[in-house]
Amino acid sequence: MLNGIEGVSTASGSVNIAMYVVYGISIGVFSLVIGTMFYFAYKYSNKRYPRNKIKNIEHNTPLEVVWTIIPLILVMIMFYYGFSSLKALRTIPKNNMEVQVTGQMWSWKHKYPNGKITTDLYVPVGKNIKLDLTAPKNDVIHSYYIPAFRFKQDVVPGYTYYAWFNATKKGVYDIECAEYCGIGHSAMLAKVYVLSQADFDAWYNSDKKTPFSKKSNSKLTEHPGLTLIKNNGCTSCHSLGTNVLVGPGFKGIYGHKVKVKEGGTLKEVLVDDAYLKESIVEPNKKIVDGFSGGMMNSYKGVLSDDDIKVLIKYLKSL
Numbered sequence: 379m380l381n382g383i384e385g386v387s388t389a390s391g392s393v394n395i396a397m398y399v400v401y402g403i404s405i406g407v408f409s410l411v412i413g414t415m416f417y418f419a420y421k422y423s424n425k426r427y428p429r430n431k432i433k434n435i436e437h438n439t440p441l442e443v444v445w446t447i448i449p450l451i452l453v454m455i456m457f458y459y460g461f462s463s464l465k466a467l468r469t470i471p472k473n474n475m476e477v478q479v480t481g482q483m484w485s486w487k488h489k490y491p492n493g494k495i496t497t498d499l500y501v502p503v504g505k506n507i508k509l510d511l512t513a514p515k516n517d518v519i520h521s522y523y524i525p526a527f528r529f530k531q532d533v534v535p536g537y538t539y540y541a542w543f544n545a546t547k548k549g550v551y552d553i554e555c556a557e558y559c560g561i562g563h564s565a566m567l568a569k570v571y572v573l574s575q576a577d578f579d580a581w582y583n584s585d586k587k588t589p590f591s592k593k594s595n596s597k598l599t600e601h602p603g604l605t606l607i608k609n610n611g612c613t614s615c616h617s618l619g620t621n622v623l624v625g626p627g628f629k630g631i632y633g634h635k636v637k638v639k640e641g642g643t644l645k646e647v648l649v650d651d652a653y654l655k656e657s658i659v660e661p662n663k664k665i666v667d668g669f670s671g672g673m674m675n676s677y678k679g680v681l682s683d684d685d686i687k688v689l690i691k692y693l694k695s696l
């Protein structure tokens with residue numbers, strides 16, 4: 379969780395400085411105001427300074443000039459550091475790898491120049507990565523936030539935004555959604571894996587979905603279908619039990635008949651391999667009665683046919 383708290387991108391240094399400058403000035407001003415308040419409360423208490431001694435001071439030009447000039451200088455200092463860190467975040471280096479990011483209720487999708495698609499982000503260390511961020515038009519506002527890289531970018535549906543980073547340290551860092559986007563918001567989490575160039579290339583030029591083979595994964599005892607469900611954010615909307623979240627729960631659905639709406643007509647279908655696959659690839663074709671359509675985006679390309687088979691095998695076991 380606190381991985382990369384020190385800031386592990388080339389731009390994070392200037393953001394840190396801006397934060398410390400603003401923080402330092404705030405502490406200074408706070409101490410001065412509160413300190414003076416206590417001092418005056420003591421000095422001019424009724425006991426030490428009787429009411430008949432109170433004078434009405436109407437004007438003090440030197441004092442007014444001082445309390446205008448000093449705050450102006452402080453604000454300009456904050457502006458300088460704020461602006462230079464903003465510039466570092468907004469000036470995108472020409473030499474970069476471009477990754478398309480889509481934010482949808484409630485997961486992130488990363489598409490690489492060679493067509494690979496992942497839910498977590500995998501990047502080589504020390505390389506400029508440009509992100510083109512968007513959300514589908516029927517979705518809601520999300521905000522792509524990597525605290526360790528000190529940047530955050532709002533994503534309004536239908537528009538494309540950009541951000542960039544150059545990670546300076548190998549490791550695993552959090553990607554969060556920083557815009558309250560509905561019931562699955564708190565589960566809209568992903569990871570960015572900063573790999574060595576060699577590890578990244580080996581994965582990027584292979585046909586593997588992620589750089590980590592199942593064996594090196596510590597979750598050996600976990601059903602691979604469950605791993606897929608967790609890694610693709612399915613549990614944000616579907617419980618593994620019978621609880622209804624945004625969509626139906628997964629438990630016991632396989633082999634049962636369910637009422638669905640297809641193009642406005644209500645019909646009964648059997649939950650089998652073909653129906654489940656269709657629901658993953660074309661989630662809005664048949665909507666289970668009582669639920670609303672347009673809530674789920676297609677996992678076509680995100681999950682391979684083999685992934686879907688494994689996933690369905692797991693659903694059968696529930």
Ligand SMILES: [Cu+2]
Binds near residue numbers: 520521556559
């Ligand atoms: Cu979100």
